[in-house]
Amino acid sequence: MSAVVRMLALLVLFRCGTAAATEVRTFQDPAQQQRYEQLVKDLRCLVCQNQSLADSDADLARDLRDEVYQILQSGKSDQEAVKFLVDRYGDFVLYRPPFNLMTLLLWISPLLLLFAGLAFIWRRSKQQNPAMAAELTASEQERLQQLRKTTQQQ
Amino acid sequence: MRLKFLIPLSVFALLLVLLGVGLKLDPREVPSPFIGKPAPPFALPTVHAAAQTLSSGEFQGQVSLLNVWASWCVSCRQEHPLLLQLSKTGLVPIYGLNYKDERPAALAWLDRFGDPYRASAFDADGKTGIDWGVYGVPETFVIDRKGIIRYKFTGPLTEEALEKKLLPLVRTLQEEAS
Amino acid sequence: MIPELGHIALIMALMMALIQSSFPLAGAAQGIPVWMAVAKPAGRAQFLFLIVAFGCLAFSFASNDFSVLYVAQHSNSSLPLHYRLSAVWGGHEGSMLLWALILGLWTLAVTIFSRGLAADFVARVLGVMGLVSIGILLFILLTSNPFERLASPPADGNDLNPLLQDFGMVVHPPMLYMGYVGLSVAFSFAVAALLGGTLDSAWARWSRPWTLVAWIFLTFGITLGSWWAYYELGWGGWWFWDPVENASFMPWLVATALIHSLSVTEKRGAFKAWTVLLAIFAFSLSLLGTFLVRSGVLTSVHAFATDPGRGLFILMLLAIVIGGSLFLYALRAPTVQDHVRYALVSKENLLLLNNVLLVTAAGSILLGTLYPLILDALGLGKISVGPPYFDAVFAPLMAPVFVLAGIAPMFPWRQASIRKVLARTGKLALGCLITGIGLTAVFWNPRDIATMAALTLAVWLAASALFSLTSRVRLREHWREGLRSQSRSVYGMTAAHLGLAVFLVGVTLSGRYSVEKTVRMAPGETVEIADYRFTFLGVSRVEGPNYVASRGDFEVQAGATAFRLHPEKRSYRVQRNMMTEAAIDPGWSRDLYVALGEPMENGAWSVRLYCKPFIRWIWGGGLVMMAGGMLSVSDRRYRLAAKPDESWQPASSASNVAA
Structure with a gap:
């Protein structure tokens, strides 16, 4: 509303x-x-x-x-x-709250949130990065082809 | 590792508590920055006589109430009987600050509903009201012997507020210095 | 008689909601097909009873039945019929009934468009929606009954608030509620998937069109509300970061994040746990908004419901619905596995970054909205958090979103090379920078860096959206074939991003270059602002159906052409409100806006004149974004998904493909 x-x-x-x-x-x-x-x-x-x-x-x-x-x-x-x-x-x-001890959290939280988010992205990528090279194995490739065929038929 | 999935729930629990507490608060009430500070000085003619002056010096040496009122203010009428009653008991002197009013209207209003005030300062342009941080008539200030503002009640007084807040405070303030 | 009928229908709707949630949820848990099958008919019956209840209330309004308290409070016999009907949602009780009705409508939609889904999944979705419905209907019946009768009815009603006597206001609440409540579908899909352990790409593919449709309505509702505030409130503003506006904007931001993250889950099977959390957040924020609007914890909405019992009731509802779903999330999400791999630099991560930025923005708005309450609750004094705070926080968070929205579509999935993308887009970016700076310098102010930055972003967003579309088209031999081969959702994305660019242009130029003047004008006097000459010809008295107005007559000279503007100052008889009806001459490149202030001596008036460049682009951008959403939703793959598919298995076949 x-x-x-x-x-x-x-x-x-x-x-x-x-x-x-x-x-x-x-x-x-x-x-x-x-x-x-x-x-x-x-x-x-x-x-x-x-x-x-x-x-x-x-x-x-x-x-x-x-x-x-x-x-x-x-x-x-x-x-x-x-x-x-x-x-x-x-x-x-004051519509613009003054920057002091009481409003510290108000003003820095957006930054903290953002950094937490960036850290989240970074960690996720790091955790799985070593295996990045791992492409599909031959059997997986085969299964993928099969699945593609079946979905096309539908 | 598993704990991180509990983060949203815990944040939400905190939020719930906050909102629960919030239900009991009045978001509109603006606390006065004058609590514990000397009453802002003023010297104004009284409603009854333009030649007479009521000044903030009056507050020295006695515990007093200052009630901000106006004849155009509907909720002032609501609290008025309480003020009349209080003034009859003589427990504490009540001063008035007649805010942004016209003299004949104010006088007629006092005539009609009764006059609980020892004196009412006539603040035609509302400058004194602004100096006192008035934003919603009626308002009632409690001022101690040294002329320091100790409490402010915004809005029409209720019996409950009077009995539980204002009068006990007035009594302790009166005892404090005697 | 009719109001009682409505009341009974409402109770019946509650019964249906009880059936709709109890049997199907139990049936899905126990694997009893007959119990699960109850969901659809019960949902449809619930909707039917809600229609009856709503119709009864509308009838009471149409027939001026002032023995109904709610009608007496919000209508008047001199109110035109169409406003009497829209007055049904002009107050707390009726708007809650509208909320419930729209939830019923979404329930009905789910019962119709769920033929391709597994029976237990549909049962769970409808069961969860039924649970929400139970909460809302109990709330209406126990604390906010719109059918309450008056022992001694008044001769006439209190009239509808004049601000709501306006076309924008007739349409705005239903649209906004369609958005708010529509998010309950994505929420129910998420909870159902958590309950049944079927969180996979297929789940994302089913959720996405529902989320998109809700998002479209939400976008439209917010756009309408902003437009209404602009022309009706008479101060020329279009957004004020008021708690109630924030309450509608936070779900929008999260829903926008959800749309993007759903597309990753759908196409790549990644971010499942995150996507499901977003779906819960989006609807939770809608519910929270309802609480903030109606509980009185924030000043902005103090008068909407003064009864603290209502606040407590919604708070308990929040605790059960949001708390319950987050608890379920904490239980089930750890078992959800993403089997997908992607590099740090990849489309996946750019979309996740977009999510992080949007959610951070929503979180900051939530914090800013609630911060005064936090301090007050801790006894640390009262502060205000207003537009300066939100502007300061929001703009820096949005700037990277605009950059990303331009560049992300050009990144490949899995792994990307920044160098390759830069090589492809470097020239484009440079061109945008030059265009942004050049446009600002030539048409506006050569020293205005903020406008240069914003226009550069807008140009970048538009250019890169078109550029990435053309590169997709170029993959085909012939451009016509290339155009045809693109899916609707590609066009939808392009349009939505173009809309965002249009919006940004509007916000920037109207914000930085509006001219505004408050002047005293006597009849015959002329004032000039921004090359427009306004001549005041005087004021006449006009009678409306339920108001009298002073109608100003202005002649505006713009170059060789001249036209008239007629702002009004209305006094509504019953509510005795003064209303400023601004007169606006809309235009592509600028709006002229005249509002009457107060009468002064000798027939003179104080008058406010505005020239607001490109302000219409703000809402235009909103509409283009909406159109983008519609294109996406019409994509072929969602239509296929809605068709019956007997070979469907709840197993995670789709995520295997992605892995």
Whole structure:
């Protein structure tokens, strides 16, 4: 049901609408606009918890977008805008989880899984490799021919 | 050699336990980063009088509750009788933070349903609410004598939460410093 | 009367499922042909009763019977008839009934297309499917009965969620469920083979078409869902890595791996234990998705089923079905032997590598989806894992998959020489690199390395798919004969890989070069984005059957041509929801997308305008992949496999051939 259930859930419980941010804002330059848009996309709305700040039309999301905008307008860095929200709402607002001891497993597990998989392939091939030269024996060849014939007849 | 075929089953067993525990958790609840930290300072006019100020300095020297409410908030009405009851007992002073409201509507609401608050700060633009990490009205904070936030309850208070969590905490906090 | 009839039919279906699993499984174990023979009629009867139950619920919706709680919650008399019918699966209870019905449909299909299979094998397959069915039907009857009556029915219903009042939503759930539930067939084949000890190439050949068909539906369902999210949700996105989206994507990834690994098992008799495990995984992830969607353990789906009893019930179902099959796997898999030999560098290993990458991707998505829950359960705080994480993990895992998908078809089985393959494809690869970089530099941005890399991959994928097809064709004297001599599954593979390339182009270009603007527009004003001039002509009021809307009127000037776009902001009467209906001008090379924001002073509106290059290629790619699946499934050897074959023996004759 993917996105459907998500939106359904939001609508039923919290009246989270489907309209994204519609504030008309002016920016100093395109770079600042891009920073703003990226930031609000990577931050999670606390009311409509399955939308980013950018996508949510919850009242609080609007206010928080304002805060982010003001912070950027005052010439501060992205980190300061993020810190403003994390100070108040915790790591929950970050769609990109910070890299720390707690999230270590989250970030390295894909690599671990991949290496485990590669090791699996390597070991399988090694185990049987010495016998690689072993082609079909004469009797096996014969049986193979026979089987081929019978399957063709079918 | 044989053991490796048990790996999927063991991982799945772990997953089952996790999901079982997950059934009892509320994924929506966001813990407040302010627990154990000083209450964010504010100085706002009160709902009743624009000239009067309620500031976070009030929390010094007494254990208090701060309840975030609004006249537009439906579930605030649900918890309201509990707050009224609590304020009558005089166990702990309750302060209000009137969040993103309009003054006449807020006053009418208090008139109609009763006013349990010692004072309510009028946070029209919601900036103080954001400073306190408010995301779902109603919310209730427990603040100790030193003005440090010790607990936060999100959503409408229930009798159970009040009896089992908030009040015992208030009592220990009151005893702690006396 | 009708709802009660439906309820009784549902109970009867449960009885049939009990019969369908008990006798045949016992019969297969004991070797009693009569008991085994019960499977087919019982399966067909189960389906019949499910049709009746579903029909009763549909009738209740059609006749506006608001004394049925579920109907009252999800319908309204002003709702058009076609939406009243699709509202049958608009909520938890009805969508579970749809799930059960589709399982019944797959059961029916197995009873029809299994004539060539050994009796005990069919009995086991249907028996296992019956077991799953029992679980689902008990779940519906005990915790989620759609036929529950209200003592005092309301005058009118609560209406269907406006988001679901849309054609995409009518089709999306049945397609997705066809995919999810279809994987139960591959699962049952796997469990049956483990039970009977008949895990061989023949098993893989029978499993493959079923897996392919399920995969086709799953691909279609996900594509539809993504397309729907794009045009209906009004924020121009097409994928959000939401837990519920992930729940549909993980089975897809594993099913994709399964298709490839089944082909190795079928053609070479290798990876048997691994393939069977994948078949179990694929359906397990479908079931897990059902749990995640309906239990409330993840935020995304909190409202779908607030009853914790439901969560616990599905959890037990998971424990029995998945736990049981994995236990069986642990018991039986050690006895499964691969007699095949292949070198480190061989097609076998490249396909295994593809499997490892796809499964790693699915595993990472699972971990990312559940990680917040893990931390929370351990009392370590709350975090969110969202699109930035998934993008960061997914892209590097997929890049080698694209490289492999291009090169693997050119590798021979058993043993390959990297040097030979490089000699054959080196020039091609170089050409793709130049094309990728050149296209990016000429049409987009000469400094955009990410796009260059992605376009190179896409071109490589497409070119190598065609190249390997032409080399196969060239083996024959005449090209016409060469084309004719290729099996359908070769064409299917080529098409699916081409689809993947198309998809990659769409994702890359729409992701990197979308232009988006939120502006205030007064009537008569013009705004320009990406060479398109949008003129706002004003807003008018429009009445729909169950909503009122503000309808915007935009004139778009694109070079010499001009056309109109009409985005709407709808207010649904019963549910009182505001809905943004974006207006989209679709195109091969770009979509123009206009959405109304909020009204401002003096008739002005805040308006969002997008130009999204090549975004349609995302879903186009999905459809091409699907077409590839269909071609593969129509391959002659699967049709032969479905025919009665009396000489069939459960012995591993096929694996001898491979050895």
